[in-house]
Amino acid sequence: MMKNKIKNTIIIATFVVFIYGIVLLKILVPDTEISYSERRHLLQHPSFSSERLLSGEYFKDYERYALDQFPFRDEFRSIKAYTRFNIFSQKDNNSIYIIDGNINKMEYPLNEKAIINAANKLNEVYQKYLQGMNVSYAIIPDKNYFLASKHGYLSMDYERLVKLMKDNVNNMNYIDIFGLLELKDYYTTDIHWRQESAVDVARLLIEKMGTRIDTPDVQYTQNSLYPFYGSYYGQAALKLSPDTLIYMTNEVIDNASVYDHIDKSYSKVYVEDRFGTIDSYDIFLSGAKSILTITNPSSSSDKELIVFRDSFGSSIAPLLLNEYAKITLVDLRYINTDLLGNYINFSENQDVLFLYNTIILNNSYMLK
Amino acid sequence: MVFSSISFLYYFLPTVLGLYFIVPKKYKNLVLLIFSLFFYFYGEPIYGVLMIVSITSGYLHGLWIDKLRESRYAKVPMISSVVVGIGLLVYFKYFDFIIDNLNSFFSVNISSLNLVLPIGISFYTFQILSYTIDVYQGEAKVQKNILNLATYVALFPQLIAGPIVRYTTVEAELKERTHSLEKVAHGIWRFVIGLSKKILLANTFGELVKIFTNTSNKTVLFYWMSAFAFTFQIYFDFSGYSDMAIGLGKIFGFNFLENFNYPYISKSITEFWRRWHISLGTWFRDYVYIPMGGNRVSTLKWIRNIIVVWFLTGFWHGAEWNFIIWGLYFAMFLVLEKYFLKNILIRLPHVLGHIYVIFFIIISFVIFNANGMGEVKDNLMGMFGLLDVRLINPETIYYLKSYGIVFVIGIIASTPLAVNIIDKMITKEIFKILIDILQPIILVVLLLVITGYLIDGSFNPFLYFRF
Structure with missing residues (x-):
């Protein structure tokens, strides 16, 4: 019983630390303008208006903004690429494939x-x-x-x-x-x-x-x-x-x-x-x-x-x-x-x- | 809003969890209601009003039914609630389908309404009806507090893609529910497993289906790969969503009933439907099939009942002929199994029963996933080599290799194999300790990978939103 209580407490604590940790990082890490690794400008906080809110445009843009400005975005993209190549053994990630360190993108x-x-x-x-x-x-x-x-x-x-x-x-x-x-x-x-x-x-x-x-x-x-x-x-x-x-x-x-x-x-x-x-x-x-x-x-x-x-x-x-x-x-x-x-x-x-x-x-x- | 989004995971969920567990008990339902309405409003700003109207209608009809309970007119408010609920559903979901068919059958030219389908309307309409009918039948007590009823209907964990939670399931918990470390921990684990099924498996299979749809170099093998992939996609998508809903429900102290029970291990279609979308199956059983007499009627009437229930089940999924055909396809199998196949299937080796089910389930999802009957025909012809396409080509081989491991993981994850192994292992203390240590580590790894997939991927549809 006691062991279960400890186990459950650890699971809850792990989850809470993880999601609130990200929230904290989001608050502390300022938005950036450019992603050098992706060679593009990142979305900034969308403009608000009641019309855009009611049409759903505001929240759609907000969703894209949240993705762009996510803390450690590049590192999370790396985790995904690693998982796709090494866990799921998929041959490409977003059409990108790597042969002996040579990176290429499929055109087909x-x-x-x-x-x-x-x-x-x-x-x-x-x-x-x-x-x-x-x-x-x-x-x-x-x-x-x-x-x-x-x-x-x-x-x-x-x-x-x-x-x-x-x-x-x-x-x-x-x-x-x-x-x-x-x-x-x-x-x-x-x-x-x-x-x-x-x-x-x-x-x-x-x-x-x-x-x-x-x-x-x-x-x-x-x-x-x-x-x-x-x-x-x-x-x-x-x-x-x-x-x-x-x-x-x-x-x-x-x-x-x-x-x-x-x-x-x-x-x-x-x-x-x-x-x-x-x-x-x-x-x-x-x-x-x-x-x-x-x-x-x-x-x-x-x-x-x-x-x-x-x-x-x-x-x-x-x-x-x-x-x-x-x-x-x-x-x-x-x-x-x-x-x-x-x-x-x-x-x-x-x-x-x-x-x-x-x-x-x-x-x-x-x-x- | 969808569960598999950054805004849900890292904005909405931390906020609602924090507030929910901070506020005193009497405000917990209010917190859930306010956040549930925002959750819906985030994706459907305008149709939020429609959901509030539906809730109000359900609430008033409940009071009306309760008022006339002893009178000879008690049926009137119950029928009225069904007419209003189904009326709104027909208007928003089926009106254009009806008009299109009238136009083509009678060569008339009635204008379509071109309405956008309100997200989750099929789910919350059925939940409200379960409430009013149960109140009428005396199965549930009338809910006099509209906030409690609204919390039940709008409860974000199950609002837009089910499971269809019956009022009687949560009636007591709306008033009084317990929160415990065990329930919260179990809920978190279930939620993350569901999220992983959705993002890592359903979306990956969905990618392959999309690649197949877009390619002009289809082959017989690719038709089959796509059909298999969609069969896995829809299972992991929908059962993943149900896992998330059940998990979130647990965190907030609710006990929703299971919605899936490894349907792909079934040995008959009848068994499949006892394991697939259980909340929908039991809803139709209790509110349509049994009131029509169920199986305690003559053979002809039973067949009629089966046809009606499965016509409605198919139609519930979408206002297209292929959904109706899909429902009737299952009606056919249920009748065939009851009268002809049951005895044969019992005597067959299990493996043949599984092959029989998987084969016809794959075909059913080809019907389900098509855009119209023309595509159903093309895809089935492609699968059986009746189109002028090659058996295999380099593109098919490439995707077979690229998704091979994903298929293997999909096969294993759609069976109780892993759960059974773990259940067996934890009978030994050493393995139990090991699993207890590993569980939080796996949780973090899954959250990291899920977040990586969310950030890097744009392909993230929820199939059951359209219902």
């Missing part, structure tokens, strides 16, 4: 309509601005191409993706870069490729765009930043080794300037103080920007390049700079195709490259 299945939509978007840009110009396109495989099927995970049918693009994109040269890449060319904690591993790709692109038949090796200095926690790191919610981010410099890149057509501001190619912010990959050309022009004052030619790109393009663009006086980078996720004529003077002296990774193509409705 191939959305054929989206691929055709992407091809049509390229054709639309061509018809509007690029007729008669030297236009090429290349597709960057995402990490699933190297990891997924080999380890029993689901991935897109990449052959079909390339075929659909080839069958539907008109008036452009396809540059195949798949063979130049392998898994080690990508960060283990991030979606992106490593800049230092994209040198071969940059050389091939320059050659295939016809700027040079034999591109000489360009010398770079490698600069390291550590620790680099990529976008998948936060999503994985587990303690894993961070990457080292390497960015390549030389005199050409150091002397170049970057003009943001929307902000009307100038910056350098690498913005080191972006390292350690929500997205450290933003050190390459300041991250997400709709139209940028990199000017190379050291250039001996007046050749220009226009790159329609996603975030992978930010890190490879500096490696193309040696061959061009100007490189204009367009991200159609952030600017409508119809507006491009307001910012860019298209001319036949320009090479044009569409460079997109497979995940963007498979979700191409984000291209405006």
Whole structure:
């Protein structure tokens, strides 16, 4: 009897300490604005009005706010990820999977309509601005191409993706870069490729765009930043080794300037103080920007390049700079195709490259 | 508000528990009522008024029935209470279904009301009816204190997804109930186990069902996996909710009756329904089946009674034809088992009885879970290889591997195996001590994992809210 009383008291005390402990933490720990691990702003206390209260909107928002501002949110997410992977032996957590410390996110299945939509978007840009110009396109495989099927995970049918693009994109040269890449060319904690591993790709692109038949090796200095926690790191919610981010410099890149057509501001190619912010990959050309022009004052030619790109393009663009006086980078996720004529003077002296990774193509409705 | 939410676990529950155990005894029901109304208001601000109207109607009808108890008109207020209760239920839950069917059968064009279903209306309507009918039948005393009746109906542990607590079950406890360390500790344990069933198992199976619904690469094996997964999802979802309700009830001093008793170990469909949603089954038995004569009538009338009860049971679950078919499907089995299968099932090895039950229960939940009869047909055809789909593909293999352990845990957790082992172990003192030490540790681990799942997951539906 006495033993039961002690046992019951311990159970009640455990429960009370746990839930009131969380309540206390909630009171003591102030709300935060940003989750660096999830790379997003966290919800703040919702605004109150009687209308929102009666419609149920206030409590719905409050529920989401309570989730976002929960004390030790990241640690609790880790517990969930650990349980899912190690107790339930599930192969992924929110589509994230980890092979030998390499974090990846499943992209499945191939959305054929989206691929055709992407091809049509390229054709639309061509018809509007690029007729008669030297236009090429290349597709960057995402990490699933190297990891997924080999380890029993689901991935897109990449052959079909390339075929659909080839069958539907008109008036452009396809540059195949798949063979130049392998898994080690990508960060283990991030979606992106490593800049230092994209040198071969940059050389091939320059050659295939016809700027040079034999591109000489360009010398770079490698600069390291550590620790680099990529976008998948936060999503994985587990303690894993961070990457080292390497960015390549030389005199050409150091002397170049970057003009943001929307902000009307100038910056350098690498913005080191972006390292350690929500997205450290933003050190390459300041991250997400709709139209940028990199000017190379050291250039001996007046050749220009226009790159329609996603975030992978930010890190490879500096490696193309040696061959061009100007490189204009367009991200159609952030600017409508119809507006491009307001910012860019298209001319036949320009090479044009569409460079997109497979995940963007498979979700191409984000291209405006 | 739902139990499986941060706002319930870490805002609502600590507040209500703190206040409930601080206030003097005479205010405890008031605290429960105020928090129960807030609990409902949190998820259904507007329809909170409807619930208060229903409670008031039940209260006034109770007084009216009591007043006319000795007169020849005593039936009038009882019938009136049924008409009002069922009338509101029909209006809010079934009106559009009736209109849609009138429009399609008679080619007319009556406008739908497009009403949103008030959460828990089927549960609290049945509870109020159990009160007024029991008062009429002399099974329960009239409740003269509206706060006590409102506390019974609105009591948040069982308000929106059952079990359907009969007034007679808690009549005495509304007035006088005891609180003890043992009851509170037992209630906490039961609540956390229920929450774990819901969040760790039901939601995980639900994810797989959702993946199946969304994929365009279905296979025969995937149709079966999804059907199995839903069978587990609905069990852990609903029985988990009942565990939470019973556990919370215990903490507040109430003893609600059990609602599930390992239904998937049944060896006949008749047995299954003695173990599944017991509070609904007994409600229909006591207030519909027995008043119609039960089984003390001719064979034809008995079959009629069974058909009526199971038509209503199906219809109670939702205003769609597939729910009605689902109910009648069980009526068919109950009749078949009584007249043909019972003797065969008794002679069969137990394992064949289990396979028979599981097979037809899975089929029943395919009917239950579909959006309309077209989907029922497609899903059944898919399961039996009558659609142009492959037997298996890499996607199916992936999800089979990813959810394999979850299925194994689901199978074990839906049987009394673990409980039986523990019961056997605690007969030895050493194991009892070990379990006593482990229990608080397991409690904390479960709370940590549950909280992690709540914070990281957005998939958290309660299936029985729609009833």
